[in-house]
Amino acid sequence: MNIVTVNTQPIDGQKPGTSGLRKRTPVFQGRHYLENFIQAIWTAVGGVEGRTLVVGGDGRYFNTQAIQVVLRMAAAGGATRVIVGQDGILSTPAASHLIRKRKAFGGIILSASHNPGGPDGDFGVKFNASNGGPAPESLTAKMFEATKAITEYRILEAHDVDLSTLGEQSLGTMAVEVVDPVADYAELMESLFDFEAIASLFADGFTLRFDAMHAVTGPYARAILEDRLGAARGSVVNGTPLPDFGQGHPDPNPIWARDLMDLMMGPDAPDFGAASDGDGDRNMIVGRGIYVTPSDSLAALAANATVVPAYAGGLKGIARSMPTSAAADRVAEKLGIACYETPTGWKFFGNLLDAGRVTICGEESAGTGSDHVREKDGLWAVLFWLNILAAKRISVAELMEEHWRTYGRNYYSRHDYEGIPTEGANALMDGLRAKLADLPGTKVGGLVVSQADEFAYDDPVDGSRSEGQGIRIHFDGGARVVFRLSGTGTEGATLRVYLEFFDPVTMTMDAQVALAPVIAAAEAIAGIKAHTGRDAPDVIT
Ligand code: G6P
Ligand code: ZN
Secondary structure: OOEEEEEOOOOOOOOOEOOEEEEEHHHHOOOOHHHHHHHHHHHHOOOOOOOEEEEEEOOOOOHHHHHHHHHHHHHHOOOOEEEEEEEEEOOHHHHHHHHHHOOOOEEEEEOOOOOOOOOOOEEEEEEEEOOOOEOOHHHHHHHHHHHHHOOEEEEEOOOOOOOOOOEEEEEOOEEEEEEOOOHHHHHHHHHHOOHHHHHHHHHOOOOEEEEOOOOOHHHHHHHHHHHHOOOOOOOEEOOOOOOOHHHOOOOOOOOOOHHHHHHHHOOOOOOEEEEEOOOOOEEEEEEOOEEEOHHHHHHHHHHOHHHOHHHOOOOOEEEEEOOOOOHHHHHHHHHOOEEEEEOOOHHHHHHHHHOOOOOEEEEOOOEEEEOOOOOOOHHHHHHHHHHHHHHHOOOHHHHHHHHHHHHOEEEEEEEEEEEEOHHHHHHHHHHHHHHHHHOOOOEEOOEEEEEEEEOOEEOOOOOOEEOOOOEEEEEOOOOEEEEEEOOOOOOOEEEEEEEEEEEOOOOOOOHHHHOHHHHHHHHHHHOHHHHHOOOOOOEEO
16 A cells, blocks of 8 residues: 655635534535645644544535545554544544543544535534644644645555444554444443433433434434433434435524424423434424523523532533523522633633633533533533433423523524625624724613623633624623624625523513514614615524
8 A cells, every 4th residue: 555645736715614624515525625624634733643533424425435535644644543433423522522532632523513414515624632622723723824835645545444344454554443433422421411310200201302303413312312211212303314414404403403393382292302413512402382592501501510410519610602692601600600701613612621610611503511522512411401300300491480580581592694795794794893982872772782892702721812703782781782704604604693681580571572672773783684685584593
């Protein structure tokens, strides 16, 4: 087997976004596209010689072909060992866990998360470091620099590795270890949660539907929820990972997981509903007749964490992304622990987790997780909820009502305007920037602006600063609107408008009704309709 050096040249646009490099699948299939980016990763991390890596993906179209390329390039780079999930499958949290457990140098995760897959869908590549977490901005910046300077890449000439057979093979001088993608992860979950209590909840007739959305969590959910915990067979639906996710959009929110929502709001609802995304790091939690926003979920988990064995000693702190509601802040305040506000993107939690400043983190974008790995973790969140319900023996609705009675309710919603022209999106953001200084004290609709700024984050651990992380406008009384352009899209721009309204007394209003004044203020301040050319958002979560 020969290592060949292939001449190449920089390809435009290989800049990692919120979560790695994400492009249309045909772009990744283009000549040298994947190879250039992998070589740039090797350059940015100082080479992989003598290193152990973890590789796996969410099973989407092009996953196994890409893995073969990564393996041959790891071998060419002198890596000693690559641990890869059977059939190329590893959920993102399972990959994070494997990197940590096996003390690997890092890992390559092939996924475009919740974006659709298939020949016309999206594909993505990201590098996670030895802590199991997504590469920090300093490292992704180096990758981008390397993509702009690349002149050649190195790859081993070899046949495909057999990814279907468990055990060890060799690729040149490198060992390739094919592992069961579920086993280690399931063991980790069992070490965190009270599986006995959850199993007895199911034994007492508790019903569940988990929608794996034809994506990666199917095998994990079946093994853990049905096989180990005794949820009824068939509780996990859409449980076989498909390369195109069954033509679906594997994003667990009320729009894309509509079947589950309809079931949970209807007369035949089970006790608990949940869904996860393409690569298994997002989650959606629904009780009978009640959707739990990700922001509320974070707050509820934090407030009840001590019933879970792994968190029985209490939480060190909580972190949430800036656009996430302040519901978790109220819990942190009551518990007397710190609450950190970070930019959007799980990578910003890494330092806080590594430094032991926080135990639990969450994002409004359906991400929740803890210091057990360095990614958000969909099934972990589901098990956390089940553990709480098993310990307290109350319904999701009862738990949330109790929570709101204690802390007040942060009504919350996100309005997305997808695939809008980039110029319009930039003009809207520039327009906002220009008026930030004049907004405080002005009255918009019935709301008075108390503060307006563009969010910048100073990492308290490594001192790095991240600017331009979203425009936030606070109103008297705890209402807020945040404007931010998505960093994960592949076409045009996506404007996200994050809306929040705090009500200490009224618990049961419809969120869109409660938020009406904030929605009106957002339009008045930003001119959303004029800049986007849209009458209404494409997605409301
Ligand atoms: C990915 C990241 C999350 C982030 C989300 C939002 O899922 O892992 O940490 O919150 O993207 O991305 P966007 O930039 O599209 O709002
Ligand atoms: Zn994801």
